[in-house]
Amino acid sequence: MASTQTTKSNGSKRNSIPARLHHNAYVCRDLEGTRKFYEGTLGWPLVAVWCEHDHVFNDDLDYCHLFFQIADGGMLAFFRFADPAKQEKYAQYGPHSPFVHIALKADAATQDEIKHRLEAAGHETSIIDHGYCWSLYVTDPNGLNLEFAVDHPDWDKICAKRAASADADLKAWLKGDRSTNNEWRPEEPAAK
Numbered sequence: 001m002a003s004t005q006t007t008k009s010n011g012s013k014r015n016s017i018p019a020r021l022h023h024n025a026y027v028c029r030d031l032e033g034t035r036k037f038y039e040g041t042l043g044w045p046l047v048a049v050w051c052e053h054d055h056v057f058n059d060d061l062d063y064c065h066l067f068f069q070i071a072d073g074g075m076l077a078f079f080r081f082a083d084p085a086k087q088e089k090y091a092q093y094g095p096h097s098p099f100v101h102i103a104l105k106a107d108a109a110t111q112d113e114i115k116h117r118l119e120a121a122g123h124e125t126s127i128i129d130h131g132y133c134w135s136l137y138v139t140d141p142n143g144l145n146l147e148f149a150v151d152h153p154d155w156d157k158i159c160a161k162r163a164a165s166a167d168a169d170l171k172a173w174l175k176g177d178r179s180t181n182n183e184w185r186p187e188e189p190a191a192k
Contacts, residue, residue, distance in 0.1 A: 021074035023067060024102050026144050027091045028078035031064060033141040038076065041121045042114065044068040047075065061086060070104060078142070101145035103135070111136050111148045131184030132158050152184060 028034045038044045048067040055061070062082035067075045081087040106114065111134075118125050118138050126137045132155065136148040152158055162169075162181070169181055 020072050023075040023077045025065075025077040025079060026142060027087070028066075028080055028142040029091070030141060031066060031078070031080045034066060034078050037121075037123075037141050038068040041117055041123070042068075043117070044070060044076070059086065076102065101137075101147050103147035103149050106136075106148045106150055108134075108150050111150050114148050129186055131182050131186065158184060 035046060039046045045068065046066060047069045048065075050065040050067075051063075052065060053060075053062050064080045064082075066078045066080075068077075069075050079090070081090060115125055115127075115136050123138050128135050128137070131152065133149040133151050135150075138146050140146060165181070
């Protein structure tokens with residue numbers, strides 16, 4: 001699915017899609033702990049720190065905004081607010097579900113290296129074989145769930161097959177058909 005041109009469900013072409021992730025932003029509990037995790041443990045460079053006073057969302061805010069870069073130029077960004085009440089207000093929307101996560105593409109060697117660095121630093125990790133990818137999971141110091149995914153060797157073929165039936169699959173599911181269409185996933189998901 002690396003194409004920069006996609007087909008909309010009505011069959012027309014859409015050429016204006018984003019080139020890559022610019023950044024995902026989250027509210028963090030601890031700026032230095034966040035820096036230690038992303039820059040110290042994962043090795044992602046801290047490329048910008050913005051210290052701001054701003055009027056946004058009908059609120060006067062003083063905040064610090066950290067940006068950590070990944071290899072393609074995309075970044076993860078974290079806010080910390082000066083006012084404890086505003087910190088609490090904006091942190092309440094934080095990622096508390098394992099289904100709220102950011103997934104980052106990796107090759108097997110990179111995933112293995114990340115796993116070893118995380119575990120050496122005392123972070124608990126888990127791996128799930130989804131069939132179409134093999135994913136390493138960890139939770140950062142702010143409760144943000146990260147996934148480092150290694151694609152199946154037949155990723156392009158798998159994506160083409162799922163894209164070809166996407167509309168029909170969605171319609172069937174919405175009508176109550178709960179049968180799986182993941183023929184690549186093992187009967188019992190493997191975990192390491």
